Amino acid sequence: MQLLAGRTGLGSAPGLGRAHCLSLVSLLLIHCFIDISAAFHSPQILLPADDTVISKEGDSLRIECRAQTRWPRLHNIYWLVNDTFVEDAYPDGRVTEQSGGALAVNRTVEQTLEFTTVQSEDFRNTFTCVVQDPSGTDVKHFYLNPENDGRKITYRLTAKKDEREPDPDRR
Secondary structure (H helix, E strand, O other): OOOOOOOOOOOHHHOOOHHHHHHHHHHHHHHHHHHHHOOOOEEEEEEEEOOEEEEEEEOEEEEEEEEEOOOOOEEEEEEEEEEEEEEHOOOOOOEEEEEEEEOOOOOOEEEEEEEEOOOOOHHOOOEEEEEEEEEEEEEEEEEEEEEEEOOOOEEEEEEEEOOOOOOOOOO
C-alpha cells in the first residue's frame, strides 16, 4: 500500500483506515463506560423479603440479612434496632449480630440478628438492615410479628417503608 505524501500510517490516511480507527476507539470507550457503571451499581438487600416467615427454634430466633454488592471486600452490613446499634438497644446481650462474611460466588454479604429469647418488647421494635459500599446504600426496615396456629409459633417479618425514600406514587 502506498501512502500519500505527508501521511505516516493508516490512522492518518483518509477513508476506511480512519473510520476503523474511530470505531475501535469508540468501542473501547463504550466498554470502559460499561465497566465503570457496573462497578458503581448500588448494593441491594436480597433477604429478608417482606412477609418472610421464620420458624421458631425453641426460644431462639435468627434473622439473616443478605445483600448483593459489587464490593464484597469493601462493604459494611449491619442491623439497627429503633435506629440504634444492636449492642446499645440490647446491652444485656439477649440480641446480637453475627457476621456471615462475604460469599465470593455471587458477591453476597450476610449479617445475622440472633435472639437468645424472643420477648414481647421485640414486637414493638423496628429492625433495620443496612448495607453500604463505595457505590451507595440500601436500607430495609422490618417489624417482627408472632403467628400462632395452635401447634407452633412462627414469626413474620413485615417490611416498613423507609420514610426517607421518595414515594413513587407521589409525582
